[in-house]
Amino acid sequence: MVEISSDVIRGYNDTMILSILMKAPSYGYEISKQIRSISDEKYVIKETTLYSAFTRMEKNGYIESFTADPDPEGKGKKRTYYRITEAGLAYYKEKCEEWDLTKEVVERFIDAGATQS
Amino acid sequence: METIKSYLEAMFASMPNTTEVRKAKSELLQMMEDKYNELIADGQSENAAVGTVISEFGNLDELADDLGLKEAVEEAKGKEVEAPRRHVILEEVQDFLSCRTKKALFLALGVLLCIISPTLPIMFDAGNLENVGAAMMFVVVALGVGSIVFSSFLDADWKFLEKELCRIDINTANYVKEKRKSFESVRALCITIGVVLCVICWVPCIVSPGNIGPIMLFVLVGIGVFLIVYANKISSGFDMLMRLNDVETISGNYIMPEQKPVKYKNKTAETIVAVYWPTVTCLYLIISFLTFQWHLTWIIWPIAGVAHRAVVINCREDEF
Incomplete structure (x- = not known):
């Protein structure tokens, strides 16, 4: 079975996380669960990848962290939540355009390969 | 869950003991814990859940890059070379702790003797025995001081723990942590009883007439102080060992809870x-x-x- 190579997807982890945070602020495990379900279980993000994306994007000002309780009644343990910033939104749009371009270029070669064989 | 914790602890063993690293560790543990709990809730066996969590953890190298930890790791290694630390092994730690208990006993005993010494003149108050009482008081004080001096010689071999740079490995640190935790309840009990005794020491003076009251006062205070000194001396021994590892050692997260900066709401x-x-x-x-x-x-x-x-x-x- 073909698996996603972590080298290829690395540049787009930020995009996935930001797209999830655009809907609502969320925390570590919740985000990784959403990535798994949105990708139809085809991509499982590693904990270390996720956390290093958080620290990197927080340093760049794309996301902000705060602590909150996932349980609405306030009975659970607090988690570090992240929310997207204005800069993060702009970065997300930029990354989307970049992806469109990348996809377009790469696909030309993929198609070329398919017709040849 | 314990397996996951030790796995994480082992992964982080080579990282320096900084705030960023500790934060990374606690955040990662939280994510792993969330995942583990959900897998268990979904009906997976404990072993299967641990296996999944660990296989999906990733590796710390990419994290080290993003956190600027590569430099920190190099730096800590450099420092280790500059100032070599004496590695204190588990057997030494065990010897130190048993020696510390002895020291605590003699020190507390010395203090106890000094405090209760005035009871002797009170006891021999009657008749011509006053001098006997005074003489015996000095003998008891001498014994007390002797005991205190003796206690200070007991750990002479261990002075290097305070003077030299030392470190302990993860297993030893865990051992000390466990010992410290199990002593915590004994310590709390000793201190509570000690304080209560000191607070109620004047009660015998009120309820019983004559010499008994003052004698009991000194005895109660003496026992109270004995318990407090004994418990604190032993527990400060644990703290001393825990402090051997600091930011500059590469030995994971063994900072004492009290050293964590306390955060207030506002x-x-x-x-x-x-x-x-x-x-x-x-x-x-x-x-x-x-x-x-x-x-x-x-x-x-x-x-x-x-x-x-x-x-x-x-x-x-x-x-x-």
């Missing part, structure tokens, strides 16, 4: 905690001087002590 909360004891002291003195009921006003202290706990819990930011 500036006001911080101020309240800071002025709490001075305010109580002022209140105690004002009330006592106004009423002159010193035999009653001491009750402020135990009440303030209990209230302090409540105040601190409410003012502190919850740990996450």
